[in-house]
Amino acid sequence: MTLQQLQSNFNNQLKSIYPKEEIGSFFQWLAEAYLGYSRFKVSEKKDEEISEKNETQFLSALTRLMHHEPIQYIIGETEFYGLPFKVTPAVLIPRPETEELVAWVLEEFKNQEPENSILDIGTGSGCIAISLARYLGNATISALDISEAAIEVARENSVINKVDVNFFQADILNAETLPQQYDAIVSNPPYVRQQEKSKMQPNVLQHEPEVALFVSNEDPLLFYRAIARLAKKHLTSDGTLYLEINEYLSKEMQQMLQQEGFAEIALKKDIFGKFRMLKCKLYSY
Incomplete structure (x- = not known):
């Protein structure tokens, strides 16, 4: 799965729960925490394949967000x-x-x-x-x-x-x-x-x-x-x-x-x- 596909999945899964801007912020927090990517780098690396480990981290975070867990608790800071x-x-x-x-x-x-x-x-x-x-x-x-x-x-x-x-x-x-x-x-x-x-x-x-x-x-x-x-x-x-x-x-x-x-x-x-x-x-x- 590419970074762009992952982000698209986030948007689709969360759009009925959170505003679009907040979903974007969540994804950026996670990209910074799991990949060390700034907002610019997320855009630059959108076609990059995500490792299995990172994909698992993102999808686990997605599930927790769907259960309304605060993003701060998910990334721990x-x-x-x-x-x-x-x-x-x-x-x-x-x-x-x-x-x-x-x-x-x-x-x-x-x-x-x-x-x-x-x-x-x-x-x-x-x-x-x-x-x-x-x-x-x-x-x-x-x-x-x-x-x-x-x-x-x-x-x-x-x-x-x-x-x-x-x-x-x-x-x-x-x-x-x-x-x-x-x-x-x-x-x-x-x-x-x-x-x-x-x-x-x-x-x-x-x-x-x-x-x-x-x-x-x-x-x-x-x-x-x-x-x-x-x-x-x-x-x-x-x-x-x-x-x-x-x-x-x-x-x-x-x-x-x-x-x-x-x-x-x-x-x-x-x-x-x-x-x-x-x-x-x-x-x-």
Whole structure:
């Protein structure tokens, strides 16, 4: 089978499931992963015969795509903030809006001296913590997660990106203390309400870890409240809490944080104009 025939097969098999542009992107990801071919080279080598091994890899990926498995899990990696990250079904696939949260923290801490201490709560793949460690040479970065499997993936990603991050396991819903004081605490916790599942794609619902995504309709701010209470004890006097939030719950978030003793609450919109980020400080009496 030639590369062109293989691509045609992909288009025919997936056209009833995905948009044409997305199918093209899938094929390019796989060509890069399995053949090392750029988009230009795929076009240049369209008449090249594919080896049996590579054909098997592509057809296996095709079957998995037909079952809505995310392409990132199929090839086992993705990119976040310009850095490579291994991903497995044990961790959430990093989102572009989380890159915006990282950019906000970097903007405010990149020129600060002396050394700052920053904690990432619910690290998953380690994308937030590792990106901060990579681009903030003057900071000590720590990260926690409830999942041992997630921490193992995050540790591998710290090695891939040649950064030092202090990883540890903890359940923030039951934790009463953290190891030290921090100049910033950053988190992208579970915030999608069960009632919002109908708006989500099958590839997310069927394959990404529910524990990293969903909260109950009755108490959607459960994790934020726990983070806020830990932050009250473990932020330095001028420390800042940064959160990725549910776009539908920004007012509720502000009210909760005010009740928990936080001030200077600033909401930030993502590139789509939705309130998806928030920062605040402890109220100074």
